[in-house]
Amino acid sequence: MNAPLIFSAEVLAAQNAGQPVVALESTIITHGMPYPQNMETARMVEADIRAAGAVPATIAIMDQHIHIGLEPDALERLAQAKNVAKLSRADIAFAIATGQTGATTVAATMICAHLAGIQVFATGGIGGVHRGAETSFDISADLAELAQTPVTVVAAGAKAILDIPKTMEVLETSGVPVIAFGQDTLPAFWSRDSGLKAPLRADNAADIAASHKMRARLGLPGGQLVANPIPLESEITRDILAPHIAQALHEAETQGVSAKDVTPFLLSRIFELTNGDSLTANIALVRNNARLAAAIAIELN
Ligand code: PSU
Ligand code: MN
Numbered sequence: 001m002n003a004p005l006i007f008s009a010e011v012l013a014a015q016n017a018g019q020p021v022v023a024l025e026s027t028i029i030t031h032g033m034p035y036p037q038n039m040e041t042a043r044m045v046e047a048d049i050r051a052a053g054a055v056p057a058t059i060a061i062m063d064q065h066i067h068i069g070l071e072p073d074a075l076e077r078l079a080q081a082k083n084v085a086k087l088s089r090a091d092i093a094f095a096i097a098t099g100q101t102g103a104t105t106v107a108a109t110m111i112c113a114h115l116a117g118i119q120v121f122a123t124g125g126i127g128g129v130h131r132g133a134e135t136s137f138d139i140s141a142d143l144a145e146l147a148q149t150p151v152t153v154v155a156a157g158a159k160a161i162l163d164i165p166k167t168m169e170v171l172e173t174s175g176v177p178v179i180a181f182g183q184d185t186l187p188a189f190w191s192r193d194s195g196l197k198a199p200l201r202a203d204n205a206a207d208i209a210a211s212h213k214m215r216a217r218l219g220l221p222g223g224q225l226v227a228n229p230i231p232l233e234s235e236i237t238r239d240i241l242a243p244h245i246a247q248a249l250h251e252a253e254t255q256g257v258s259a260k261d262v263t264p265f266l267l268s269r270i271f272e273l274t275n276g277d278s279l280t281a282n283i284a285l286v287r288n289n290a291r292l293a294a295a296i297a298i299e300l301n
Contacts, residue, residue: 020298022121024057024290025123027087033279068112089145092111125156129170139170152208154290156189179201182228189285191237244270
């Protein structure tokens with residue numbers, strides 16, 4: 001049986017013509033940013049990928065199908081919809097089978113991209129090991145997905161709301177290459193520098209594409225995580241963010257926020273606590289990641 005995929009006209013034409021395609025997730029639209037900035041950002045990111053010479057494929061679950069590329073009206077509906085499910089590996093088949101509308105996380109988007117023959121995916125930040133995971137066991141399914149699905153994911157590093165050293169340990173144990181782009185240290189989402197040395201460094205898209213291909217030749221399962229620092233003019237430094245992160249984490253704990261709700265709760269509280277500055281930075285870094293992902297997709301072709 002074939003997977004229930006529906007391609008947008010644009011993605012279908014690109015694949016038939018052998019043009020490079022970049023996958024995009026939809027949880028960032030439904031759970032990562034408020035309306036209307038979520039829709040404006042989704043459109044800008046798609047335009048950035050086209051301007052860089054590739055074709056965007058935003059992925060979401062609607063009408064019992066996996067949509068690979070959303071037509072403009074579908075993107076608009078998703079951006080405005082309330083109560084959209086946040087779908088990871090565990091939920092995606094159930095959601096399709098029962099006709100739920102759902103946004104795909106990094107893990108679910110990797111699964112869908114691979115089914116659709118797309119090798120590169122751009123996002124903002126990946127999920128990771130949450131602080132306090134030693135008692136909560138909260139470790140994002142994104143990490144296990146990177147270990148098994150052969151898609152190169154371009155993100156701006158893991159968010160400082162997570163436990164970045166533990167996230168890096170899990171990735172290393174799982175055999176996931178973490179490649180910092182153009183610098184020796186790992187970026188930390190809103191900030192260019194986490195203070196931690198990155199395991200690997202690449203200075204151009206060609207090397208990342210060559211490594212992706214070499215993993216396939218070696219028969220290694222899983223993808224690569226490219227950690228692309230936010231542009232300098234858009235970054236929020238660690239010392240400015242630290243107190244806001246501490247407060248958001250404290251509120252999540254005292255309010256008993258758990259499971260899937262943790263990441264969206266922390267993102268929206270940090271948005272409020274920084275008076276919207278975190279969103280401006282988030283938009284800049286996603287667009288930056290989209291451009292790098294397009295360059296990698298072009299090299300892979
Ligand atoms: N990082 C962001 N914005 C997001 C997410 C991460 O800057 O919206 C989303 C991604 O879809 C990611 C998910 O896959 O959160 C991770 O959620 P969890 O921690 O529940 O696995
Ligand atoms: Mn979780």
